[in-house]
Amino acid sequence: MPQASASPAAAQRRLDPWERPDARTYVRIENVSKSFGDFRAVDGVSIDIYRGEFFALLGASGCGKTTLLRMLAGFEAPSGGRIRIDDQDITHLPPYARPVNMMFQNYALFPHMTVADNVAYGLKQDGVARAEIRRRVGQILDLVQLAPWAKRKPHQLSGGQRQRVALARALVKRPKVLLLDEPLAALDKKLREQTQFELMNIQEEVGVTFIFVTHDQEEAMTLSTRMAVMDQGRVMQMGTPTEIYEFPANRFTADFIGSVNMMDGTVARLDAGHAQVAVAGFDRPFTVALNREGQAATVHQGQPVSLAVRPEKIAIQRDHGQADTHPNRLRGIVRDFAYLGDASVLRVDIGDGRLIEVTAPNTRRALRREIDWDDPVVLWWEPEAAVVLTA
Numbered sequence: 001m002p003q004a005s006a007s008p009a010a011a012q013r014r015l016d017p018w019e020r021p022d023a024r025t026y027v028r029i030e031n032v033s034k035s036f037g038d039f040r041a042v043d044g045v046s047i048d049i050y051r052g053e054f055f056a057l058l059g060a061s062g063c064g065k066t067t068l069l070r071m072l073a074g075f076e077a078p079s080g081g082r083i084r085i086d087d088q089d090i091t092h093l094p095p096y097a098r099p100v101n102m103m104f105q106n107y108a109l110f111p112h113m114t115v116a117d118n119v120a121y122g123l124k125q126d127g128v129a130r131a132e133i134r135r136r137v138g139q140i141l142d143l144v145q146l147a148p149w150a151k152r153k154p155h156q157l158s159g160g161q162r163q164r165v166a167l168a169r170a171l172v173k174r175p176k177v178l179l180l181d182e183p184l185a186a187l188d189k190k191l192r193e194q195t196q197f198e199l200m201n202i203q204e205e206v207g208v209t210f211i212f213v214t215h216d217q218e219e220a221m222t223l224s225t226r227m228a229v230m231d232q233g234r235v236m237q238m239g240t241p242t243e244i245y246e247f248p249a250n251r252f253t254a255d256f257i258g259s260v261n262m263m264d265g266t267v268a269r270l271d272a273g274h275a276q277v278a279v280a281g282f283d284r285p286f287t288v289a290l291n292r293e294g295q296a297a298t299v300h301q302g303q304p305v306s307l308a309v310r311p312e313k314i315a316i317q318r319d320h321g322q323a324d325t326h327p328n329r330l331r332g333i334v335r336d337f338a339y340l341g342d343a344s345v346l347r348v349d350i351g352d353g354r355l356i357e358v359t360a361p362n363t364r365r366a367l368r369r370e371i372d373w374d375d376p377v378v379l380w381w382e383p384e385a386a387v388v389l390t391a
């Protein structure tokens, strides 16, 4: 069972979907594959999604996430495996018979129709009575705060407003599951930030299960309750944003999400939930806590591993010849320095041209830097701050 997440998205939610008393698997993707000729775009993917989740399929271009989303929508037929929604096997149902709706990346609004008509379109197609259409369209436009713009045409709206029209149009049909293709891609950075919180609030209010694809890790981290990180048609790791960022299960995820320093080494010793990792070129092994659930059982003495530590978890100080007592202490020379305002990013040469990236928060205001290019520095991190990767 996943743990509660401390991501901004989850912080807004009272309870994560898997913690609610009525929690149950709602969308079940079972060993689903898709081949185009002899190319496997999706390769044996299994994912369980809870009712009310905001689930992200995250991966680089070509990893198979859109193909998976299209199989959920019914636009693509799986080559193998099953898909269930709310205990109904939908694997071979046509798109219109599925309890899902899709919001496309370009929003695909009808330019000649008003906002209200765009939203009403699907209901009209389904033959819903006019009074009922008016009621439901009014309700959903209130929800997405577009009622004052009901009579406008799409070109008279901002990007964020157009996104909300598309969302209203997808939600008005009351799907059990809403599929979103890069929901914020069409918005500029400032609008994205604003819109992502609106999107989270609306999702919370309607309680529909959202599944979205994105190649943007920030979008996945802020919006999702949980995510699946994909590569070459496979799921590399699944978990809350916090689990994925803080406890990556393999080198791919550690490297794909955020920045990370990785060093290859060998497990020299294991004791009390810690591994001593020997890295060539350093006379002392590094101490790493094996704090990912179940990890201690998978790490063995003599095993080749990677030690990964994120730049913001490394402390940095000018080298004053301090005593060398900390288990994970290194000395080096600053080779690169970038001032970003809130933080600075430094690259430190720790010997043999090996560079370690460090992010240091700028907690004090100063015109002169305490540490600068070519300064000798000491770096250290706690055993709990690093992870051992075996895959």
Ligand code: ATP
Pocket: 036, 041, 059, 060, 061, 062, 063, 064, 065, 066, 067, 068, 215
């Ligand atoms: P992007 O973010 O660029 O859309 P993606 O992760 O969503 O990428 P998919 O669109 O799912 O990737 O495509 C996965 C792989 O399958 C790609 O290599 C793509 O070229 C291939 N593919 C997708 N659709 C087809 C098709 N109809 N015929 C042949 N190959 C396809």
